[in-house]
Amino acid sequence: MIEIENVRKSFGQLEVLKGINLTVQKGEVLTIIGGSGSGKSTLLTCINGLETIDAGRIVVDGTDVHAKATDLNKLRRKLGIVFQQFNAFPHLTVLENVMLAPVKVLGQSKAEAEAMAVKQLTHVGLGDKLKVYPSRMSGGQQQRMAIARALAMSPAYMLFDEVTSALDPQLVGEVLDTLRMLASEGMTMICVTHEMKFAREVSDRVAFFHKGVMAEIAPPEELFGAPKNPELQTFLAATH
Amino acid sequence: MFSYNFHWNQAFKALPQMLDGALVTLQIALLSMAIGLVVALALTLFRLSGNRILNGFATVWVEIARNTPALFQIYMAHFGLGSFGIHLSPYTALLIGIAFNNAGYLAENFRGALKAIPETQTRAGRSLGMTPLQAFRYIVMPQMLRIAFLPATNQMVWAILMTSLGVTVGMNTDLAGVTQALNAVSFRTFEFFALAAVIYYVIAKAVTVLARLAAARMFRY
Ligand SMILES: Nc1ncnc2c1ncn2[C@@H]1O[C@H](COP(=O)(O)OP(=O)(O)O)[C@@H](O)[C@H]1O
Ligand SMILES: [Mg+2]
Numbered sequence: 407m408i409e410i411e412n413v414r415k416s417f418g419q420l421e422v423l424k425g426i427n428l429t430v431q432k433g434e435v436l437t438i439i440g441g442s443g444s445g446k447s448t449l450l451t452c453i454n455g456l457e458t459i460d461a462g463r464i465v466v467d468g469t470d471v472h473a474k475a476t477d478l479n480k481l482r483r484k485l486g487i488v489f490q491q492f493n494a495f496p497h498l499t500v501l502e503n504v505m506l507a508p509v510k511v512l513g514q515s516k517a518e519a520e521a522m523a524v525k526q527l528t529h530v531g532l533g534d535k536l537k538v539y540p541s542r543m544s545g546g547q548q549q550r551m552a553i554a555r556a557l558a559m560s561p562a563y564m565l566f567d568e569v570t571s572a573l574d575p576q577l578v579g580e581v582l583d584t585l586r587m588l589a590s591e592g593m594t595m596i597c598v599t600h601e602m603k604f605a606r607e608v609s610d611r612v613a614f615f616h617k618g619v620m621a622e623i624a625p626p627e628e629l630f631g632a633p634k635n636p637e638l639q640t641f642l643a644a645t646h
Numbered sequence: 647m648f649s650y651n652f653h654w655n656q657a658f659k660a661l662p663q664m665l666d667g668a669l670v671t672l673q674i675a676l677l678s679m680a681i682g683l684v685v686a687l688a689l690t691l692f693r694l695s696g697n698r699i700l701n702g703f704a705t706v707w708v709e710i711a712r713n714t715p716a717l718f719q720i721y722m723a724h725f726g727l728g729s730f731g732i733h734l735s736p737y738t739a740l741l742i743g744i745a746f747n748n749a750g751y752l753a754e755n756f757r758g759a760l761k762a763i764p765e766t767q768t769r770a771g772r773s774l775g776m777t778p779l780q781a782f783r784y785i786v787m788p789q790m791l792r793i794a795f796l797p798a799t800n801q802m803v804w805a806i807l808m809t810s811l812g813v814t815v816g817m818n819t820d821l822a823g824v825t826q827a828l829n830a831v832s833f834r835t836f837e838f839f840a841l842a843a844v845i846y847y848v849i850a851k852a853v854t855v856l857a858r859l860a861a862a863r864m865f866r867y
Binding site for chain 1: 764766767769770771772773774775776777780784785788789792865866867
């Protein structure tokens with residue numbers, strides 16, 4: 407369970423998160439939508455402790471992320487995150503990209519890590535690309551590799567930050583299909599996305615962020631069917 | 647008009663001796679590069695550490711290495727340390743002087759290379775649970791070394807040529823030292839130094855070509 411309690415975060419004078427309250431249950435798929443600059447990415451990086459917070463609390467399975475005593479490197483093993491930029495490690499093959507953290511962070515043997523990497527890469531449809539360097543792959547393939555790389559750590563939660571936004575339109579589908587597959591397998595996920603159709607299909611709940619505030623949160627039928635918040639109404643009208 | 651008579655025989659007879667000297671030259675250059683590389687990596691980590699003292703130390707090192715004559719750096723290792731009671735042999739002083747210089751230049755190369763590696767690479771590593779040092783070691787450093795590799799081979803060539811400054815601190819076993827000694831007893835200055843220059847040239851070119859080949863093999867991505 408991820409519990410976000412009254413979280414505030416500023417960059418200098420700019421308050422980016424203005425008291426966010428949100429709980430994500432095990433097995434839930436939550437999508438976050440909202441305009442650019444509304445604080446969506448910041449929230450995700452606060453959840454895995456890449457960013458500090460100024461007030462409030464984020465608790466993951468009972469561990470306070472921002473407590474001094476928390477070992478963030480350890481906590482991050484259970485929080486997979488995939489970013490908009492693919493962040494492939496260019497000097498490593500696809501297989502090596504996926505094996506690196508299990509070997510160096512989890513201390514797995516090469517054989518163990520390789521078996522897991524092959525499994526995850528096959529799962530995302532890259533079973534035939536093991537020995538390829540990322541520069542030889544399309545953006546969609548690189549992004550699926552990044553997903554496999556996160557999954558190889560056997561995380562309990564996956565955070566996705568606009569993972570299709572940097573892709574050519576014809577490559578968006580293959581990555582969304584991968585996310586759909588994970589959702590159907592019961593992975594707990596928070597997906598920041600601009601893909602409204604996708605959000606409608608996979609989400610248990612959809613949250614709308616506006617200027618650092620979670621302006622509305624509801625199951626997709628309700629949020630898309632009968633939006634209450636005026637900014638959400640404007641936002642949805644603009645995205646159709 | 648042209649009163650100098652060339653006597654190449656004497657120079658060619660001394661060739662084996664000079665080639666022995668060339669081996670010493672190559673050895674100093676290689677060792678100084680190895681030491682320089684390790685120190686440059688440490689200086690790079692100091693600069694990235696966010697610690698003001700470590701960062702300052704690294705900056706001062708790089709500034710001195712790059713903005714003072716290499717000759718002075720070798721002098722300092724020999725006579726400078728000597729005045730503090732630390733007496734190094736010409737070989738060690740030369741090695742340390744050049745390694746000091748190499749470390750400064752390589753650290754600056756690394757700094758430039760790091761600018762080409764997006765911060766998001768480190769973030770991706772940290773997100774996978776890596777410590778900052780692990781992210782540097784396994785993600786950033788390999789990419790940095792690739793970018794810095796060809797500039798570093800220039801430094802290797804420079805290190806080979808810098809070894810000739812050893813004669814000023816009494817070095818007499820490297821190529822320049824041997825040549826100088828032969829010259830002192832024979833006065834065939836032109837022949838000996840021309841031959842030495844050719845040997846330096848061949849070594850420097852060979853290093854450059856070998857480095858290109860090695861780069862093509864090592865960096866497949
Ligand atoms: N590291 C940072 N330093 C300063 N400002 C930042 C930083 N990261 C994000 N911001 C600002 O915070 C606001 C929210 O950013 P972000 O969370 O990325 O929004 P979103 O993902 O919803 O587009 C933006 O105005 C952005 O410019
Ligand atoms: Mg964002």
